[in-house]
Structures are given as structure tokens and as C-alpha cells.
Amino acid sequence: MKEQELLQRYEQGERDFSGLDLTGIDLRRVILIGVNFSKTNLTGANLSRAFLTKTQFNEALLHRANLSFAKMGETRIADADLTKSNLSGAFLVKSKLPRANLSGANLTGANLRRANLWSANLCSATLESTNLRESNLTGVNLNWANMYEAKLIATRLFGAQLTGVNFRRAYLNGIDLSAADLNGVNFSEAKLHGANLEGANLLATNFSRALMRNIKLNGADLTGANLTQANLVRANLNWSKLYEADLSEADLSEATFIGANLEKAGLVNTILPASTKLSFSFASAR
DSSP states (O other), X not given: OOHHHHHHHHHTTXXXXXXXXXXXXXXXXXXXXXXXXXXXXXXXXXXXXOBOTTXXXXXXXXXXXXXTTOBOTTOBOTTOBOTTOBOTTOBOTTXXXXXXXXXXXXXXXXXXXXXBOTTOBXXXXXXXXXXXXXXXXXXXXXXXXXXXXXXXXXXXXXXXXXXXXXXXXXXXXXXXXXXXXXXXXXOTTXXXXXXXXXXXXXXXXXXXXXXOTTOBOTTXXXXXXXXXXXXXXXXXXXXXXXXXXXXXXXXOTTOBOTTXXXXXXXXXXXXXXXXXXXXXXXXXXX
């Protein structure tokens, strides 16, 4: 079906375009509100800046499709294939994308506030400055995703795969990542005030210059972690493992360390609690 025919049928009141082959179709800036594109082949389609509010793309093929700056609030995109698609600047507030394949997709600057991405595949996706506030990312695959300056306040990440994620300068205040495997993840300059990382695997994780006031790190494994110049005021580090961690120039004012292991930790110019009696030996600290 050609662009002109589809638009003509839409103007005549037709809304069901499911199961069609619309490969490479050019629908830039069109208005297609409430349309059903379920199981439709839109591979390589251009829907840039289109108005697609409340549209259905369930099980659709959108491989390498251009949806940049599209208005897609409250759309349904369950089980769709959006591999390497361009969703930069797209408006996806309250949209539902459970199990969608977004591997390698570009979501730079997209607005996904309160979206449902349950068990979606975002492996190697670009999510720079993406708004994911209050979104459901339960069970999502974020391995090697770039989330530089992404906003994840009140986002659910239970069971998410986070190997190699770049959270540099991301907004993660109050996030719950307790018991998560965050080995080697980059949190440098991230905002983690009040976050819960209790019992997390933070082996060799980068927290340099991160803002972590009131963070819960009790029982976490921070072996070899980089915490240089981090703000850890009132942090809970009880029973944590900080073996060979670098805390140089970090601010640990009012932090607690009951049962913590800081053997061979770097404490050069570290601001330590003034009144708290620390339960570790400085003898082996660098």
C-alpha cells in the first residue's frame, strides 16, 4: 500500500491497518491517531514527527524505522521489533512496550515517563538524557546501554540486567538497586541521593564524583570500587566490603562503617566521620 492510499482510507474513517506490508513507507508528519498497525511490517518506515497517539504497534516490525520526535503517548507496542530504530526525541508517555525488542535503538532525549517496558530488550541502546521517571523496567535487558544523564527517579529496575551500563551523570535519586549485579558499572558523577544498593555487587564499580548522600550500601561488595571525590555524607556502609576501594578525597561525614572491611582502601585526603568510632584498622590502608 502506498502512502496516499493509506491516508485516503484514514480520512474515510478506516483505522485498522494491521498485518499489512508497509516496508519503507514515508509517513512523515502525518496524523494517524488511534490506528491499528499490529503485526504490520514497517521495516525502514519513516514516521518522523508523526502524530500517533493511542496507536497500536503490537508485534509490528519496525526494524530501522524512523520514529524521531513522533508523538506516541499511550501507544501499545508490545512484542514489537524496534531493533536499531530511531526514537530520538519521541514522546512515549504512558506507552506500553512490554517485551519489545529495542536492541541498538536510539532513544536519545525520548520521553518515556510512566511507560511500561517490562522485560523489554534495550541491549546496547542509546538512552542519553532519556526521561524514564516512574517507568517500569522490571526484568529489562540494559546490558551495555548508554544512559548518560538519563532520568530514572522512581523507576522500577527489579531483575534488570545491567552489565556494562553507562549511568554517568544519570539521575538515580531514591532508586532501588538492592542486591543487583552492578559489577564494573559506570556511575561517575551520577546523582544517587537516598538510593538503596544494599547487598549489591559493586565490584570495581565507578562512583567517582557521584552524589550519594544518605545512600544505603550496607552489605554491598565494593571491592576495588572507585569512590574518589564521591559525596557519601550519612551513607550506610555497615558490613560492606571496601577492600582496595579508592575513597580518596571522598566526603564520608556522618557515614557509618560498623563491621566494614576497608583493608588496603585508599583514604588519601578522605573526610571521615568526626564523632563516629570506626571499626576498622588504618594500618593496612593506602
